[in-house]
Every structure is written in C-alpha cells, then in structure tokens.
Amino acid sequence: MSQLIAVAPMLDWTDRHCRYFHRQFSQHTVLYTEMVTTGAILFGQQDHLGFNDAEQPVVLQLGGSDPIAMAECTAIASERGYHEVNINVGCPSERVQNGSFGACLMTTPETIAECVEAMRKSAPTARISVKTRLGIDDQDSDEFLQRFMEPVMAAGCQHFTLHARTAWLKGLSPKQNREIPPLQYDRVYRMKERYPQLHISINGGIKTAEAIAEHLQRVDGVMVGREAYQNPELIGSFDGILGYDTHVPSTEQVLVAMIPYIDSHVQAGGRVWHVVRHMLGLFNGQPGAKRWRQVMSQQGPTAQSAAELFEFALKEVAAAREKFHQKVAEYAN
The missing domain is CATH 3.20.20.70 (Aldolase class I)
Incomplete structure (x- = not known):
C-alpha cells in the first residue's frame, strides 16, 4: 500500500x-x-x-x-x-x-x-x-x-x-x-x-x-x-x-498565491481575516516571526486587502530581521 x-x-x-x-x-x-x-x-x-x-x-x-x-x-x-x-x-x-x-x-x-x-x-x-x-x-x-x-x-x-x-x-x-x-x-x-x-x-x-x-x-x-x-x-x-520531486514554494510565493483566493472570498462577501487567521504560523522559528504574528493579529481582523496587509507585514518582518542580525553582529564583535 x-x-x-x-x-x-x-x-x-x-x-x-x-x-x-x-x-x-x-x-x-x-x-x-x-x-x-x-x-x-x-x-x-x-x-x-x-x-x-x-x-x-x-x-x-x-x-x-x-x-x-x-x-x-x-x-x-x-x-x-x-x-x-x-x-x-x-x-x-x-x-x-x-x-x-x-x-x-x-x-x-x-x-x-x-x-x-x-x-x-x-x-x-x-x-x-x-x-x-x-x-x-x-x-x-x-x-x-x-x-x-x-x-x-x-x-x-x-x-x-x-x-x-x-x-x-x-x-x-x-x-x-x-x-x-x-x-x-x-x-x-x-x-x-x-x-x-x-x-x-x-x-x-x-x-x-x-x-x-x-x-x-x-x-x-x-x-x-x-x-x-x-x-x-x-x-x-x-x-x-514521500519521494515526490516537487517544487517547494518560498513563503513569499505562498503569500502571492493566496492573494487571488482571498480576493475572491472577499468579493463573495467574506472577510480577509477568515483566511489569514490560519496563516499566523508562517516564519515559525525564524527571526521576524513574532512581528509577523503581531501585525496579522492586530491588523488582520479589519484588513480590506490581503495584498496590502501582506506587503506591510513583510516589511515589518524584514525590519525585525535586520535588527536581529545587527544584534548578532554586535555580539560577535
């Protein structure tokens, strides 16, 4: 089997x-x-x-x-x-x-x-x-x-x-x-x-x-x-x-793929939050994960546009990662 x-x-x-x-x-x-x-x-x-x-x-x-x-x-x-x-x-x-x-x-x-x-x-x-x-x-x-x-x-x-x-x-x-x-x-x-x-x-x-x-x-x-x-x-x-030779998408590629799905859901009368509430675990264990969760939890429930929400959240994740790397560099020196 x-x-x-x-x-x-x-x-x-x-x-x-x-x-x-x-x-x-x-x-x-x-x-x-x-x-x-x-x-x-x-x-x-x-x-x-x-x-x-x-x-x-x-x-x-x-x-x-x-x-x-x-x-x-x-x-x-x-x-x-x-x-x-x-x-x-x-x-x-x-x-x-x-x-x-x-x-x-x-x-x-x-x-x-x-x-x-x-x-x-x-x-x-x-x-x-x-x-x-x-x-x-x-x-x-x-x-x-x-x-x-x-x-x-x-x-x-x-x-x-x-x-x-x-x-x-x-x-x-x-x-x-x-x-x-x-x-x-x-x-x-x-x-x-x-x-x-x-x-x-x-x-x-x-x-x-x-x-x-x-x-x-x-x-x-x-x-x-x-x-x-x-x-x-x-x-x-x-x-x-399982032995399948399949492409593993990056987190950013996943976010891009989710935008039209979320847009369709909103057009049908749904909310962005109905979908993005399941996405808080992205970046788990990586620098910036906490900031991602904060942005999504705070802004996700009232968001009108998935694309705008993701764009802002990714900028915040990038900033958090930059701070993390700066601290690592300072510690190393």
Whole structure:
C-alpha cells in the first residue's frame, strides 16, 4: 500500500480556507475537514461540505453513530466529490460523548461496524476509514484495541489512523487528553505487525520531518496535527519525504498565491481575516516571526486587502530581521 502523510482534522482550524492555504505547501499531503456531525449535514443551515478542487485529496471526517444517518451523509459527501469519509472514534470531549460519538464508541465496535457497512453500501466508490485512540480510561490493552478493530475490519474498513494515546473520558479536558496520556507508538507498530493487510497511519505528538520519516519505516502513514497548523512550512517537507520531486514554494510565493483566493472570498462577501487567521504560523522559528504574528493579529481582523496587509507585514518582518542580525553582529564583535 502506498504511504501517505496527512494533516489532522482539527475543530475550528482545518476549514476550507486553512486547507487551501496548506495545499500551497504540498501537492500530495492528504487534508482533512474539521469533524462534521451528521446532524449538521442533514439539518444544519450552513454548507459544511464545501471545498475548492485544489484541496484534493481531501477527506471528510464525520461524527455520528446512527448507521442510517452516517450512510446518508456519506452518499451526500460522495456526490459532492469526497472520495473518502473518515469516522471519528477518537474525540474525548463531553459534548461529543453526549452526542454518542467519538472515543466513547470504542466500547461498541458493532455500532461502528454497522456504520461502515451502511456507508459502503451508500457510496460504493468512497473509501471508509476510521480514526481512533488506543483505548479509553482503564481499557487500554492491545486486546481491547483488537476487539474494537476486528469487527470494523470485517465490515470492510481497511484504513485506520491510530492516535497513539488512550483517551481519558473522565477528568481530562480535550486539551489535556492531547498532552497527559502518554504516547505509545510501540502499540501502533504492533497493530501494523498484527494486521499487515491494513493501511495503518500513526498520529500524536509528531513534530519533525525526521520523526515522520522514522515512523514511515514502521507504518503506512503519518498524521500531523497542531505542529502542521502552527508551523505550516513543515508541510513543505512532506512531498519530499514521500519521494515526490516537487517544487517547494518560498513563503513569499505562498503569500502571492493566496492573494487571488482571498480576493475572491472577499468579493463573495467574506472577510480577509477568515483566511489569514490560519496563516499566523508562517516564519515559525525564524527571526521576524513574532512581528509577523503581531501585525496579522492586530491588523488582520479589519484588513480590506490581503495584498496590502501582506506587503506591510513583510516589511515589518524584514525590519525585525535586520535588527536581529545587527544584534548578532554586535555580539560577535
């Protein structure tokens, strides 16, 4: 099976504007929507499935547990151009638990199996995948994970993304659940060894190109979350890791490419800030990064022109870099 690298679905972050921005850095990285619930698709007033063709390959992450609703949403998504729908069995928030989906569904694998079967029937050409944790609360053994995966596999799911942590449904917030439960990469590796026929991706705490390459020696894919969002230029390394000979654009080239997209969004009644709020991580770790964030945060919400905003911000970054280099030179002397 071919290897892949993906940017994780992240609520309030990986909307269509964020995905278009991320696509500027990589042509082959798999992008995910935010988690969208079946209720939002079937009964919501907004269009939660819109995307730009340039975002492909893009995956819809779906939250729900009713096989009929999951199947109906998958059929709609397939008609809209999504080639893969991913079932969220990993989110630990109380709101998600109250909606009977997310990580709590690890205790009812038969429900997920029924969803997979119904979704496959409703959209035969779409791939159905599952993103899950290693376990929940004190149910964190390999055996528990296998008891979850095997019925889902039997229903026809061959693609799993395993977040290499247990979800603690009691006593931890979603943020704490991303930090406190220990990472257990070895358990993900063991699942790949046990089920070599599956396409298994690993997720959780992965922050560098070197770490991605190392994981790809043991599993089929790597999913990167917050690091990709907060340091988007990391995405520029993904195609090369996968062996593609593609041009990696400079930050300035990315900004130029984003201007017509933002202009179109504004002409359609949107705001510059809807897009540029996802771009604060540019220049991460470089001289001038702090000044970039300041300008974008202060002027972005009221900006009328992306070109003018970027031009001013880049001048401020250049000035900050000049001060930095002067200080380095003074220290050296």
